[in-house]
């Protein structure tokens with residue numbers, strides 16, 4: 001997999017696997033789904049940030065001054081509306097001072113192309129590390145368009161975190177944005193005729209917000 005999809009990392013962790021099994025289960029209700037999704041997002045971001053650069057800072061402990069480390073760059077989260085919002089709180093739980101931009105896209109049901117309806121980014125985004133968030137990487141159309149917007153606004157150090165990825169979407173992002181590493185909790189088999197991921201977990205937005 002690493003050879004076929006060099007920009008893809010599947011985060012293998014027993015806690016993530018256990019929570020993902022519950023997320024996939026159609027019997028999990030909206031409250032359970034929301035909570036589990038945020039828990040997985042926290043665990044994933046802990047792994048994704050492992051290599052983020054740090055810088056030295058002087059800290060005065062109650063006893064003396066010492067040199068400690070802190071994150072070298074600010075962090076911007078960019079959820080793709082609406083399902084991406086379902087992972088934001090879990091990530092903010094670990095990185096509370098991250099800024100949050102938003103990209104609103106919907107998938108045209110006929111063409112399956114991504115259509116923009118909203119975008120807003122923090123002004124310092126170009127100087128930050130950016131984590132773009134969308135739980136389901138299906139065709140990759142929305143993710144690729146969102147990455148274009150982020151780059152047009154000066155974003156240049158971007159990671160993409162999703163929950164479940166399909167080969168078609170990973171291939172598209174890899175072709176169109178080879179500079180963007182993709183992190184997922186699961187790499188599923190394929191898309192069906194309606195661009196849903198198989199076996200997947202259904203419509204993530206509907207399961208988060210109870211709109212199914």
Ligand code: URA
Nearest residue numbers: 136138196197203204
């Ligand atoms: N979006 C979803 O929410 N689920 C899929 O399976 C594909 C796209």
